[in-house]
Amino acid sequence: MHSDTAASPLFYGRFSDGRTAGATDVDVRLGASGVEVMRKGALPLVWPYAGLVAAEPLSSYAVDALLSSPASPGASLFVGEGLFARKLAEKAPHLTTRAQRWQHAKPWLLATLATVAAAIAVWALDLSPARTIAGLLPDRARSAVGEQIMTEMSGDRPQCDAGPGRAALDRLTTRLAEAAGDNTRFKVVVSDWDLMNAFAAPGEQILLTRGLIEKAQSADELAGVLAHEMGHGIERHPETALVRAIGLSAALELMMGGSSGTLANAGLFIAQLAYSRDAERAADAEALRILAKAGISAKGFASFFRRVQKEEEGSGLGKSLSSLEVLRTHPVTEERLRVVERTPDYKSTPALDEKEWAALKSICGAARPKPDKVRPAKPAPPPRDI
């Protein structure tokens, strides 16, 4: 039988047949084609190297080895000598740590390469999967989600709906919406909120704050801001941002093994902040188109921009703390300002007449400069998006 075994030393081992928890002493030898197990009073077993399974990968630290083989289902062999493990590693290299790690990692390394390549392609070709999905969402779903977001954003602040003010706002909205075309119906809500802000939610819904309306010096200025938000809505920016945020947080959750609540939320938070420069530029372009079509001067839009930018520069310590530049995604206004200010003049009429504008100004009741006692809405206040 195994005549050419002089080269391999004999090792002492313990053999279990896998049917009971008993064990017997055996002699073990590393033969030419497999591990040879010699039991007293029974024929020797040969476990071919190719199918061998080790309880732990064979490393250079190994002090023993525990093996099993498809040749003897259920059985196991324990050899308590480091030398055996090292000699075995030479004969059956697939049992080594290195080989096993490579075997397990290889498909995923390739998958990662493919993913990175796909991501680079998406980025380089400016394909936006989020935008595509956002475009496919049915109107009802967009409105429902948008309504939830509007409620969430305004928190427990009341809505402003003082009769004549509301009528004036509706007239302005209709004038701009008709200019925007496509029969898009916009829903504009004013929130009794000191913060100066305006933002668009999915389903062509727009939230304006009392702070913003008070800050605006003419109906043309407000029309500019409103047209800009309508631009976001027409371009489906809110929907796109939402889809992207959900996708990113799901990806992060997957990447971190599902036990990453806080980190995933951090990712979501960062991703949610406002739109990119490109999106802002697109909304500006849309706004200028709407204003021109509606016959409202773009000068108001420009002057409002100018004032906001000045304030930004002259902001105090508290403000700069609450608007960490790293997390802020809002574009440099200088560049956008130039685009808006360069708009050629055209024939225009005021966005609203004096009376209407006065009514809109007091849509939240008589102007009352009071400190904001209401706590901020659950997510951090959105970055100014105008």
Added chain:
Amino acid sequence: MMRPVVTEPPAADASSPVPVRLSWLHPAGLVSLGLANLALRILTLNVYHFWGETEVRRRIWSAVRLEGEPLVYTGTGRELFAGFLVVFGLVLLPLTLTGAAAMALPDPGSSLIRIALSAFVFYLTGVAVYRARRYRLSRTRWRGIRMSLGGNSWRFGWTYVWTLALPFGVALFGPGFLAYALTGGDRDAMAEAAGPTIGTTVLAMLAAFWILPWRSIKLQGLLVRDMRFGDRPFTFDAPAGPLYRRYAAFWAGSAVIAAWLCAALLGAATPEALAGLTDETDTEKMANALRFVVLATFALGLAYLLYYLVSASYRAFQFNHFASHTHFEGASFRGTATGRGLVRNALGNFLLWLAGFLIGLLALLGWMFLAGTVLALPPESAGGQAFLLLGLFLLFASMALFRPLIQARTTGYLARNLAIDGKVPLAGISQGDDHNLRRGEGLAQAFDVDAF
């Protein structure tokens, strides 16, 4: 040549009971294993995590020796990954989405849904504890014989919930309900009784903690009695009495620490200190608030440390108590863990975790420096966001750098402090049922449950 038949010559004493020695052979090379796992996790966007964890387990299982022969872990990375994907898709994602949708609803619907979700997650945590134990046992062999856990995880989850929800629920709502019943719902009488009612509620809540020793025995009993090695069951007969004698000191110590923490936090939470938390315009107020936050964090940390020290000797006693009342065939276990030993182990583990965290922090800072200064990626661009996400992932993965060593230290401490007294008829134990689990413990991973 005839195929050799695996048979064992019948020995005279083959089926007679023999003593079984339990020992621990500390595995070498765990730091390099941690490094290899970290590198492969980063290169595979974390997917390798499941295979890395499997290699760690194979090493740790092998380090536990019975009669000098290792336990074998036969689970695979593929099973863990599949378990995770299933739980992610069927549990985690729907729960997260429902929670997010509920946030936008008006109250009380929103709060009710969120409370129901929390209760459900609590229930799933219990189920996860059981399922993780079942998966790990079914993938554990010694001399080719499987271990198993044969009970019902949903029933265990239910016990896990009611043994806590019932006493604390009664303590929280009982006094108020009693006051309502006694005053017949009269507003003025209720207001008058508010002080005593609140006092009774606090006392009842403190008393409710006394359910915990009984609960731990109840749950441990469910886990141990369902456990088998081959075709033989384990038995468990721990009485609650000895645990309660030790719990009294632990409970009193925790109550003192909690009282001190409340007093410290309430004392520091002056209106001036709190004003700066919501007002970001006044630097002086903000400095006050910052001081308060630092103090509160320090107090919380100190309280946790003290609590840990007080709890350690109780937990050691519980481990020993459970061990000595766990029997297998003719043998019993014997635990020799000490509070000191647990504290020393935890301290070492904390320092290792901290080292991993600091390395991760350095990596994150380096990464952001690369993004911001060298590559000048604008933070709002898609590239900038992807970079930040990868940086956070880098930090997250690095925190697990020394995890293999931490897991081995903890398992090793317990294995070194566990002995088997008496004799076991090893040759009479045969293979038991295969419960044919196909997936790993995704649920436990999702809720951060660990069997150890």
